[in-house]
Amino acid sequence: MSKKDTSNPHGFGEAGAAMWKQYDSQFDLDPSDVTLLRSACEVADIVASLDEITRERGPLDDEGKTANWVQECRFQRGILLKLLAQVERLSEPVATGSRKNLGGTRAPYAVRPA
Numbered sequence: 001m002s003k004k005d006t007s008n009p010h011g012f013g014e015a016g017a018a019m020w021k022q023y024d025s026q027f028d029l030d031p032s033d034v035t036l037l038r039s040a041c042e043v044a045d046i047v048a049s050l051d052e053i054t055r056e057r058g059p060l061d062d063e064g065k066t067a068n069w070v071q072e073c074r075f076q077r078g079i080l081l082k083l084l085a086q087v088e089r090l091s092e093p094v095a096t097g098s099r100k101n102l103g104g105t106r107a108p109y110a111v112r113p114a
Contacts, residue, residue: 010038010041012041012042012044012045013044013045013048013049014045014048015041015044015045015047015048016041016042016044016045016048017041019037019040019041019044020037020038020041023037023040023087023091024037027087027088027091028091029087029091030090030091032090033087033090033091036083036086036087036090037083037087039083040080040083040084040087043076043079043080043083044080046076047073047076047077047080050069050070050072050073050076051073053069054067054069054070054073057069
């Protein structure tokens with residue numbers, strides 16, 4: 001399980017650090033969950049950077065088409081949503097001590113009745 005070090009242990013930007021703090025304080029994370037969360041925080045920082053570029057340059061390029069950074073931002077947001085859904089699905093909430101929906105191979109095994 002992870003330690004509750006919410007002081008930005010991985011050097012994320014503002015968006016990634018806020019996400020790390022939120023999820024690390026709410027869930028007991030296994031090493032694989034930490035890897036997913038770390039990736040999600042990195043993607044959150046990428047999205048924040050692309051949002052800043054969009055604010056500075058606008059959503060259209062010089063030819064009046066949707067700019068590459070806007071398209072990339074959409075793509076990265078989709079990745080972020082998938083990573084966060086996976087983290088929430090696999091992680092154990094701290095307050096309840098029970099898992100949400102493990103599914104797949106992470107589900108608990110039990111002895112079959114004879």
